[in-house]
Amino acid sequence: MLDQPSALIDIRGVCRSFPKGSGEQLLVLDKVDLTIRSGEIVGLLGRSGSGKSTLLRIIAGLVSPSAGQATCRGETIVGPPNGVAMSGLIETLAGPPYHGHADLPVLASQLQLEADEILHLGESLQLLRFAQLSEGDLMLTDTGKRFAHLETDARKKLFAEHLVTYVPVMGLIRRVLDERPSHTAPAARFRNELEDYMSEDYAGETLKTVVSWGRYAELFAYDEQSETFSLENPGEGG
Structure with a gap:
C-alpha cells in the first residue's frame, strides 16, 4: 500500500461560538474533525448557517477556534497566510459597502482581525501597489481593483509580477x-x-x-x- 501524503490541513475537535445580543453564545461548530492532504480536492456541503464559512475562516487563519486545534503543515494556524489574507482583504474592500475605500477599524471588525493585523496587511498591500494607506483609511489602487475581479490563476500571476517588481x-x-x-x-x-x-x-x-x-x-x-x-x-x- 502506498503511503498517504502528510496532512496539509488538520482540524481536530474544533468548536466555534459567537456571542449573541442576549449575552448567550451561539454554537456554530461543534467538535469538527477534518484532514486535507496535499493534492486532494475537498468540497464542503451544508445548508445556510451550518458553519461552512466559519470553518473556512478558521482554516484561513481569519478566525480562531473556541476549542480544539487547527494546524497547517503540522503547525498551529495562528494567522492567515499573507497571500491568502491579502487576497481576501482586497476582495472585501472592493465589494459593497466599501467599493474600494474603507476605514481600517471598520475593516478589522468585519474580518475579526486585531488592529495591528489589519494595519500590517494594509502596509503589505501598499508595498505591492495594490492599495494606499492615508489617515487610517485603506484605498484600493486601480491595480488592486483589477485584482479583485480576476480569477484565481490570474490573481496569482499579477501577485507574482508585483512581488518580483516591488x-x-x-x-x-x-x-x-x-x-x-x-x-x-x-x-x-x-x-x-x-x-x-x-x-x-x-x-x-x-x-x-x-x-x-x-x-x-x-x-x-x-x-x-x-x-x-x-x-x-x-x-x-x-
Missing part, C-alpha cells in the same frame, strides 16, 4: 533559482543577505513572509525540513 529579495530568489542548473538554493543564502540590513530575528520573520507570499504566487516551492527553495511544484512544498 520586493527585492523576492526577485533575487527567483533569479538565483532560474540561473542555477539545479534550480535550488538554501534559505541560508537569502537569510544571510537579509541580516546585512536587519536583526537575525527580523530576518527570519521576513523570510517566513517571503515563503508564504512566494507559495501563494507559485513563484517557487520551499521545503521546510531541508530549508531549500526550488522550482519544483511551486505553491506546494512541505
Whole structure:
C-alpha cells in the first residue's frame, strides 16, 4: 500500500461560538474533525448557517477556534497566510459597502482581525501597489481593483509580477533559482543577505513572509525540513 501524503490541513475537535445580543453564545461548530492532504480536492456541503464559512475562516487563519486545534503543515494556524489574507482583504474592500475605500477599524471588525493585523496587511498591500494607506483609511489602487475581479490563476500571476517588481529579495530568489542548473538554493543564502540590513530575528520573520507570499504566487516551492527553495511544484512544498 502506498503511503498517504502528510496532512496539509488538520482540524481536530474544533468548536466555534459567537456571542449573541442576549449575552448567550451561539454554537456554530461543534467538535469538527477534518484532514486535507496535499493534492486532494475537498468540497464542503451544508445548508445556510451550518458553519461552512466559519470553518473556512478558521482554516484561513481569519478566525480562531473556541476549542480544539487547527494546524497547517503540522503547525498551529495562528494567522492567515499573507497571500491568502491579502487576497481576501482586497476582495472585501472592493465589494459593497466599501467599493474600494474603507476605514481600517471598520475593516478589522468585519474580518475579526486585531488592529495591528489589519494595519500590517494594509502596509503589505501598499508595498505591492495594490492599495494606499492615508489617515487610517485603506484605498484600493486601480491595480488592486483589477485584482479583485480576476480569477484565481490570474490573481496569482499579477501577485507574482508585483512581488518580483516591488520586493527585492523576492526577485533575487527567483533569479538565483532560474540561473542555477539545479534550480535550488538554501534559505541560508537569502537569510544571510537579509541580516546585512536587519536583526537575525527580523530576518527570519521576513523570510517566513517571503515563503508564504512566494507559495501563494507559485513563484517557487520551499521545503521546510531541508530549508531549500526550488522550482519544483511551486505553491506546494512541505
